[in-house]
Amino acid sequence: MSTEEQEKKDEFFMSRALQEAEAAYEEGEIPIGAVVVCRGRIIARAHNMTETLHDVTAHAEMQAITMAANSLGGKYLTDCTLYVTVEPCPMCAGALGWSQMARVVYGAPDIKRGYRTFAPLVLHPKTKVTAGVLADDCRDLMLRFFKERR
């Protein structure tokens, strides 16, 4: 696949993660969404549900990892890519590390809470990371949420 083809594909799947983030926004949740893609197919989609479930572990990525493993019938996600609208926190990056996710693609960086600041070595050593896909859209949705709600 050419770089251009890969970029188009990444933007396509990130737009699906953004749809999930928008669903979170509508529910009054911090608007972060994720999808897991395995061999070109979306096998899990989720958005942050920490308020609805009263559960700090209900981040988009955590749910997507659990769903993807259920879908595949195994706990390792070595053939999968996770797309998430915002840089994962250390909890989610830790889960991604355990899952041996092949690739992580995220939109907006999170300097204050992201794993790169607090746990930079927590992903699996083989995991490839791509940052900044549709970053402006991902960030704008977050900014809109915090401006309106807080």
Added chain:
Amino acid sequence: MSTEEQEKKDEFFMSRALQEAEAAYEEGEIPIGAVVVCRGRIIARAHNMTETLHDVTAHAEMQAITMAANSLGGKYLTDCTLYVTVEPCPMCAGALGWSQMARVVYGAPDIKRGYRTFAPLVLHPKTKVTAGVLADDCRDLMLRFFKERR
């Protein structure tokens, strides 16, 4: 409460976490157990179920945090103590951070996978940590598991 009373209490609750770890052992799971205590009462107990559930997120601590929040009807655990037989990994420490757990007590250290190595600042700044409670028992169960299974 005197230091001696606190130590006795910690050993009591850690022995309950060890019972959970032993249940994990019997199920062929890496033997780690946890309980959450709120105002002197156990409100959640769980053990590692990653193999049974094919889910890398099903660590003892993650389940115990979710259960405790369900029990209390709110996502913050600022009046709670988590007892866990082994030092939490970065994923679990990240979840403990989000939950604002008042206190974390663990048994055996985990140099290779523990949060202190990979994400030392990930707990909430107010969280108090006590290490080494019934550490030998907690470690021996892990060593027995890995000797027999691997």
